Amino acid sequence: MPFSGRVNKIGISPTMKIAAQAMEMKALGEKIIDLSVGEPDFPTPDNIKNAAKSALDLNHTRYTLNQGTIELRNAIVKKLKNKNGVDYLPEETIVSAGAKQSIFNAVQSLVNDGDEVIYASPYYVSYPEMVTLANGRSVVIKTGEAQNFLLTPSQLEEAITPSSKLLILNYPCNPTGSCYTKNELSSIAEIVLKNNLYVISDEIYENLLYDDKEFVCFASLDGEIKKRTVVVNGFSKSYAMTGWRIGYGAGPANIISAMNKIQSHSTSNASSISQAAALEALNGPQSFIQEMRLEYAKRRDFIYEQLKSIEGVTSHKPAGAFYLLPNISNYFKRSHQLFRIENSFDLAMYLLHEAKVATVPGSSFGAEGYIRISYSTSMENLKEAAARIKYALGNLK
Template structure:
C-alpha cells in the first residue's frame, strides 16, 4: 500500500474542475447541458499569434530556452508593464512560467517556510489556499461581504496581520467576484503593508477585462515602496484567449525572481518554447482583438445581468471586470427546499441541465459563480432555465 505525502492528503479538489467533469459526463450521454463554469474566454487565440507560433516552429525554434523565459519575451513583458502601468522593470526582475497558476505555485514554494501566514480575502480563487498549504504555509482568511462589494478594508487587513504574516493576496479584477479595487483602496492596503513590512501578491490576470468607467490600477504603481514589496502575477491566458498555451509571469524583486527561476530550472526546465514565441507576438503585436473580446463580454454582461437579477431569491452585484457573476442564492436554495447551495447547484445540473460552480469552492457558501464567457444565446437560455427551475420549486 502506498502512503501518500502529508502535503497532498489535505488538498481540496478543484470545485470548478469537478463540476466541469460532471457536466462533460452528462454531455457525453447526450444530455443538453449548458455550462456556465468556464474560466476561459470562448474565443480562439488571435490569428496573428497562431501564425507567429507556427513560424517559430518552421524556423526550428523548438529547443530548450532559459529556465525563466526567453529574453525577447521578458523584454516584451517589460515593454507591456511600461506601456500599461508606467512601471519599469529589468530582465532580472521578470520570470516567465507555465501559466500564472504555476508561477504562483513557484512563488509560494520559494517564499514560505512552515507556519508562515498568507492573508487571503474571501471570496478567493480556489487555488490560493491550496498552494499556500502545499508550501507549508497557513492561509488566513478575511471575509469581504457583499456590502463591501467583496473587497477587504485596510482595517480588516491590519487586524489580520500577526508576526507570522508573510504576504497578502490581492486579486483585482477578482475571480470569482469581478470586483476591482480602486486606486484609493489599494493605497490604503499598501500603507498597512508598509507599516507591517509584508509582501503583496498582486494577481492581475484579468486586468484587460474591465467594464464601464472603471479603470485598473496595479498596486505597484502607487509608490516606490509599494512596487518594491509587490510581486505582480499576470499572463496571456485571459487577455489574449491563450489559456492552453500556459504562459504567465511574475514581476518583482530580483532576489525573489532568481529563486523562482532556480526552482523552475529543476522542476519544469523552461516554459514551452512555441508558447513563448506566441506570447511575444501577443504582447508586441496588434491589440485590437483584446478590445473586441472585452467589448463582447461587456455586451453579454449588460444583456444578462437584469435577467439574472430578476430570478426570485437571487441577490447579485454588478461586476466591474473579469467574466463572472457571483449571486447570493441562499434564499432561493432555502425556498426551493434545499439544505445547502451545493445541493441547489447539484439539482440545477441534473434537473435543469445548467452547470454552475458552487461558491463553497471560493469560500463563499451562499453564492454560485456563473461565467459569461460563452455565447449570449447559451447564456440567455441558461438563465431562463434557472429562472424556471427556481419558480417551479419555490415554496413560501
C-alpha cells in the same frame, strides 16, 4: 496509504465533481449549457497563432533560458512600463507555464512553515492549496456583497499578526469580478508597508475591466511597494491563450531569482512555441482585447439584469473578469421532487440536473451562499440558460 502527507492535505475542489457530472451528462447526449468555464470562449487571434507556426518552422523547438527568452522578457518589461507605468529590468521578470505557476513559485519562495498568508474570500480556488503546499497558514478575510467583495483596510489591519508574511491580491477578481480603485489600493499598500508584508498581486484579468474603469498595477503605486510585490499576469485571459500555458511574474530580483530556482527544478522554461506566441501577443495589434472586452461587457449587462429579475436572487454588478456571483441562499431549505437544497453545492447540482446548466458552487471559493456564473459563452446560450435557471428556481418550494 502510499501518499505523502502533503498531497493528503489538499483536496480536489467540488468544482471537479460538478464538471465531471456535467461531462457525463453531455456524453449521454444531454444539452448542457456550461456556465462553469474559467476561460475565454474566443479563439486565440490569428497573428498569435501564425507566430507560433513560424517558430515551429524556424525550429525554435529547444530549451530556452529557464527564466524565459530575453525577447519575451524585454517585451514584458516594455508592457509593464508603457501600460502600467512601472519600471523593471528583464532579470526582474520570469516567464512560466501560466500565471498559476508564477503564483505557485512565488508562494514557495516566500512562505516558511507557519507563516501566515492573508487573502480575501471569495478567492481563486488554488490559493488555499498553494499556501498549504508551502506549509503556510491561510488567513482568509471574509468579504460580502455589501462591501462589493473588496477587502477593507480595517479588515486587513485586524488580520495582521506577528506571523503575517504575505498578502495575495486578485483584481479584477475570480470569482466576483470586483476591482479596487487606486485609492483603495493605496490604503492597502500603506498597511502592507507598515507591517513589512510581501504581496502577490494576481492581475491576470487586467484587460477585462469594463465601464472605462482604470486598472492600477499594485507595484506602480510607489517605489517602496514595488520592492515588496510580485506582480503576476499572463496571456490566458487577455489573449484567449489558456491552452498555451504561458504567464509571467515581475518583482524584486532576489524573489524572481528564487522563483527561477524553483522553476528550474520543476518544469524549466515555459514552452518555446508558447513564448514565441506570447511575444507576438504583446508586440502585435491589441484590437482583439477591446473587441473581446466590449462583447463581455454586453454579456455581463444582460446576465446581470436577468439574475436581478429572479425573485430571491441578489447580485452585485461585477466591474471586470467574466464572472458573476449571485447570492442564492434564499433557495436553501427548499425542495423539488428528489432534490433538497441545503447549500451552494446542492443548488449547483440541482441546476445541472433540472435546468441543464453547469455553474460552480460558491463553497469552492470560500463563499457559501453563492454560485459562480461565467458569462464566457455566447449570448444565445446566456439567454437560454437564464430562462432555464429562472424556471428551475421557480420550482423550488
